[in-house]
Amino acid sequence: MPANVAVQFLDRVGESADHEAFRYPVGESWESVTWRQAGERVQALAAGLLSLGIQPEQRVGIASGTRYEWILADLAIMCAGGATTTVYPTTNSRDTAYILGDSECRVVFAEDDEQLAKVREHKSELPHLSKVVTFDGESDGDWVISLDDLADLGAAHLAEHADAVEEVARAIDPEQLATLIYTSGTTGRPKGVRLKHRSWVYEGEAIKAQDILTEDDLQFLWLPMAHSFGKVLLSTQMAIGFATAIDGRVDRIVDNLGVVKPTFMGAAPRIFEKAHGRIVTMTASEGGAKEKIFTQAFKVGLEVDRLKREGKSVPLPLKLQHGLFDKLVFSKVRDRFGGRVRFFISGAAALNQDIAEWFHAAGILILEGYGLTETSAGSFVNHPDDYRFGTVGPAVPGTEVKLGEGDEIMIKGPGVMDGYHNLPEETAGTLTEDGWLHTGDKGSLDADGYLRITGRIKELFKTSGGKYIAPPAIESKFKAICPYASQFMVFGDERNFCVALVTLDPDAIAGWAAENDVTGDYSAIVGSEKCHAMVQGYVDELNSNLNRWETIKKWELLDHDLTVESGELTPSMKVKRNVVQSNYQDKIDAFYA
Structure with missing residues (x-):
């Protein structure tokens, strides 16, 4: 297992140098970069951060939507030995200032002028902040510089210290702080969750060990990278080596799927609810024969699925109907998502079982998983060859689970956080002395260890x-x-x-x-x-x-x-x-x- 996220990335660059790593939209077309090209850009940006004096575990913020530059910035912070602090682009200026101040960020990557304005407004409250690097915003060449400016600083630094980044990366301890993710929480001020290098590397390796994905897969990534679900997919990509197409614009998801034709994608249940709603309402508005065929197709699809799940044989007339409906209806539903999806992974909230079964009837598998920011996201996930609807699957290898008082789900393992930043009492109330995390969720485990979430204890x-x-x-x-x-x-x-x-x-x-x-x-x-x-x-x-x-x-x-x-x-x-x-x-x- 790689010692840290920086080494995990550098090893992947060495191993898959000429393979595609990322693609991203430029105007109406998509541009592609190899692992070697991504590695060179990350090395220059990491060296730029070192030239600005970033020390091990010092925090560097990213206030941006999901885009290729977000990933470059995060990997550069990892390779410079810093710790990424994530800020959602929708976070208001008051909370943005609180997060950057509480985490004592030294440098911030700000996506555009809108994000820059939030930082500028509270500049006087951020004594530790010495530099802002912007992706698209207006730089002043002094306090605010561009991404290219940072890369130029890095090139100059590498000209004098050729191995600077490699040396720093190899020296990072697995227990070192990698990420501070502030959970927006449904109550009170955001809490900074401290996650170590070891946790992210473990997450990627644990998913790799399950043979769910291969190097030949293509991911479409739109999830907020400020959320642990997005971060865990990046860790998984580095562990396995597949390519990722990135575009965080939520209104473009369905269009992008048609163009990119990915083999898998992570999403929150709301995306599936909306897609389901859109398909059903569009068909209903057409009415007549089309609507009748559509309704009958799903009736047959759900019945065939039920028989298969119960291990019963499908009668021939039903099998023939199903084949016809697959051509007329289900193939068109699959084509809306690009036609190549092997499965979707749903997380961040509970997925309704009826919606999972509806998509499955159309030949689209949604694998539900479960985890918290406090467990580096992925603690449980269903497997493409072994899944149970209504459950979030078994624990990933290396993670333990038990049910505590009132059937509260308790988790222990390498993914569990270090604690909440600057909040010892909150940490003590959430983590037991022997390392079990109170999730606040209620659940049940079946005989094979598949977890079913039955509610939020507080709700x-x-x-x-x-x-x-x-x-x-x-x-x-x-x-x-x-x-x-x-x-x-x-x-x-x-x-x-x-x-x-x-x-x-x-x-x-x-x-x-x-x-x-x-x-x-x-x-x-x-x-x-x-x-x-x-x-x-x-x-x-x-x-x-x-x-x-x-x-x-x-x-x-x-x-x-x-x-x-x-x-x-x-x-x-x-x-x-x-x-x-x-x-x-x-x-x-x-x-x-």
């Missing part, structure tokens, strides 16, 4: 009738049923019934409105009687599949969708339930008046 509530409710389970069911849903938030703690606040996907509902003669902006559409009746139909369908005490007795559509900017979603698109509850407490109380 479980009890009705006044004494019944426990797990809101995320109900919420994901609704999103699987209603193709127009964006968010569905269930409340009812200590009350005698459950209620919900609902938001709809602005794009999907605009399409629905055009077909149903409803005019106006988002708030006018959701305020219409027709829209209310449509949503009520889906709520009724949801209720028919719930226990009596879980059913949604009252609900209301909000006049806007939740956003990161409003503070109601975290940068990784998780709902901040406590913020939503306090913002709409009056509405929730009115349900029970």
